[in-house]
Amino acid sequence: MSVRVKDVSLRYNGRPVLENLSFELPPGSFTLLCGTNGSGKSTLLRILAGLERPDSGLVERTGDDAAAGAARTLSDPTGRYPGSGAGVGPALVFQQPENQLFAGTVARDVAYGLGQRGVPKRDQAALAAAALRRTGLSPEEYAERSPYLLSGGEKRRAAIAGALAVSPRLLLLDEPTAGLDPAGYAGLLRTVAELKAEGVGLVVSTHDLDRFLPLADQAVVLAGGRLLYAGPAAALAEDERGILEQAGLTPPAYLALGRRLVRQGRLTAVPRSEAELLEALAGLRPAPPGSGGPTLPGSGTPGGASAGNAAAGGQTRTPGQNAARSGADPIKPPAVFGSRFAEPKLLADAGPAGISAGGPASRASNGPAYSVGSSASASDPAAGRPAVPAENASPAGLPALARRAGRPVLGLDPRAKWAALLLWSLALLGARSWPPLLFMAVVILASGAAAGISRRTLRRYLRPAVPMLLLFWLISAVSWNGPGPAIGPLGFSPEGAVSGGLSALRLGLLLALGLLFTETTTGAPLREAMEWAIAPLRRIGIPVRNWSLVVQITLQFAPWMLAKLEDLQLALASRGRPRSGPRRWSPRQTAMLVTPLLIQILTLGDELSTAIESRGYDASRPRTPRLRLVWSPRDTRALLGSAAVALICLALSRLA
Numbered sequence: 001m002s003v004r005v006k007d008v009s010l011r012y013n014g015r016p017v018l019e020n021l022s023f024e025l026p027p028g029s030f031t032l033l034c035g036t037n038g039s040g041k042s043t044l045l046r047i048l049a050g051l052e053r054p055d056s057g058l059v060e061r062t063g064d065d066a067a068a069g070a071a072r073t074l075s076d077p078t079g080r081y082p083g084s085g086a087g088v089g090p091a092l093v094f095q096q097p098e099n100q101l102f103a104g105t106v107a108r109d110v111a112y113g114l115g116q117r118g119v120p121k122r123d124q125a126a127l128a129a130a131a132l133r134r135t136g137l138s139p140e141e142y143a144e145r146s147p148y149l150l151s152g153g154e155k156r157r158a159a160i161a162g163a164l165a166v167s168p169r170l171l172l173l174d175e176p177t178a179g180l181d182p183a184g185y186a187g188l189l190r191t192v193a194e195l196k197a198e199g200v201g202l203v204v205s206t207h208d209l210d211r212f213l214p215l216a217d218q219a220v221v222l223a224g225g226r227l228l229y230a231g232p233a234a235a236l237a238e239d240e241r242g243i244l245e246q247a248g249l250t251p252p253a254y255l256a257l258g259r260r261l262v263r264q265g266r267l268t269a270v271p272r273s274e275a276e277l278l279e280a281l282a283g284l285r286p287a288p289p290g291s292g293g294p295t296l297p298g299s300g301t302p303g304g305a306s307a308g309n310a311a312a313g314g315q316t317r318t319p320g321q322n323a324a325r326s327g328a329d330p331i332k333p334p335a336v337f338g339s340r341f342a343e344p345k346l347l348a349d350a351g352p353a354g355i356s357a358g359g360p361a362s363r364a365s366n367g368p369a370y371s372v373g374s375s376a377s378a379s380d381p382a383a384g385r386p387a388v389p390a391e392n393a394s395p396a397g398l399p400a401l402a403r404r405a406g407r408p409v410l411g412l413d414p415r416a417k418w419a420a421l422l423l424w425s426l427a428l429l430g431a432r433s434w435p436p437l438l439f440m441a442v443v444i445l446a447s448g449a450a451a452g453i454s455r456r457t458l459r460r461y462l463r464p465a466v467p468m469l470l471l472f473w474l475i476s477a478v479s480w481n482g483p484g485p486a487i488g489p490l491g492f493s494p495e496g497a498v499s500g501g502l503s504a505l506r507l508g509l510l511l512a513l514g515l516l517f518t519e520t521t522t523g524a525p526l527r528e529a530m531e532w533a534i535a536p537l538r539r540i541g542i543p544v545r546n547w548s549l550v551v552q553i554t555l556q557f558a559p560w561m562l563a564k565l566e567d568l569q570l571a572l573a574s575r576g577r578p579r580s581g582p583r584r585w586s587p588r589q590t591a592m593l594v595t596p597l598l599i600q601i602l603t604l605g606d607e608l609s610t611a612i613e614s615r616g617y618d619a620s621r622p623r624t625p626r627l628r629l630v631w632s633p634r635d636t637r638a639l640l641g642s643a644a645v646a647l648i649c650l651a652l653s654r655l656a
């Protein structure tokens, strides 16, 4: 499977996360995806997997089921299900493996994707066992265990097994080595090398350049959501202009040391892996006293063995020795790179090139031209795109945040927001007809837009509630003796349909109001405001501090839960979409999501209480406020405006 990414951009809440990315993944190539935290790697992987749609740009996947033939792979020893992932999308292993495990047993979990792809049950167990073995988990020991009770590293292996089981033609691994022990790490590297040899395309997002850069055919470097480099991995390793450093990354130790030795004239070429460096270092002779360090045989004679070296009887230990002997440039990438890629473009130099057509030499046998390009410009301080700042703890922090983010609503005093939440909730609960509800819908949507909440976020937040609201509406519209047309033993009730519709809309608006509140207020100010409001209750012995903590956690818990639900759903989708029936929220899928979600909620609750205890939380002791609340005239205006909205809503309710 080859993938062409062209001008892909994505924003979250109006903030650019990926900007104009263009590159290609040739079939069967191994691509290293690197960048600092938050540079957009996971987001890009989700887009490549087809689990997230970019706001603009194209991702074209060219499946190659036919090309896969009936190849036997270690995960599919039968050879009967070649590339079962092709045409359904690449397999993605998420950064957090616990988001990816659903079923009651490891074996069933690993086999889930096979079922989705129509592999008969009788073959599923053998394929799942082969995939488990491949990740170092013995099926005899693990197949019947609960995936939720595995250790972190075992969960990761099980998640990888689930992806391997379907013999994907393109496998996307998001930081796959996190949490693996040395044996697991070595096993993963072995598996990656085997998959590459089998012709499986791989994209690995990782911070471990030392291990993965030498294995990779090409590299994609992101900085602040922009493409800083896309091209042969070998060229990136040779790059002296500091692309990796520009991206905020540390070059692999073998490269840093190798470059230094080359500069000192002790190596003729930069080693291409840790093993090459070690091989070269093995030939080091202790330096003569006062010479400033060890030397390599033949040092200072780039190009090969020196007379001195020969006289010493030592072998030349330059990393490029084999290539040098065979007459090839020791640091030139292997020919295969040349056949797959056009000249690499260091994108800081590339200008707004976009995808460029490669010449015949850059064409793979069954795919389009492979070349890379970008619209990043040299003047772009690519790494310098400011992240949305964390909320400042100082009193000046909130207005400063608002000014920076350009959204005045973010800088309002949280007490004003609490009051607005209360007033608008009461107004919604009191609204019994369409006009006030529609009025509130307009106001809430407009406030959300003013606060910079994107439609995407709103959709993500409300989507899980939609089936419930629709069901609620449906149930309201039928009754045993409804006057309308009969639906089986039931009758349709127009009145029920209207009142159910009103209630569903009211509930949806309350949810949207909750989103508006939690998206515009972070935990600390929210808690300060809450504690301020209920402080007088302390005098009558109410544990005010506990209450505010509970409210803070609960309010932040709701978006967390929805985000988890979304993650789980994405992970389910990544394991293969059903061939028929609803793609989302089918009863089967919903049932599969409930258990892992509950387990994650319980785990988080447990971890939170441990964290609170371990930080010496004592409800009886007064707390030093994290920030001082400052009420400004703007807050008064906002409060009066909110009250006016609530009054209009109530007035419309009365009029209707």
Ligand SMILES: Nc1ncnc2c1ncn2[C@@H]1O[C@H](COP(=O)(O)OP(=O)(O)OP(=O)(O)O)[C@@H](O)[C@H]1O
Pocket: 012, 013, 017, 035, 036, 037, 038, 039, 040, 041, 042, 043, 044, 095, 387
């Ligand atoms: N659902 C979301 N809503 C809003 N912002 C998001 C969402 N998911 C990711 N982001 C933001 O998008 C940016 C890129 O996130 P992403 O997870 O892709 O980064 P990453 O390169 O994988 O980071 P890491 O190395 O830490 O895993 C980050 O700033 C992140 O905060």
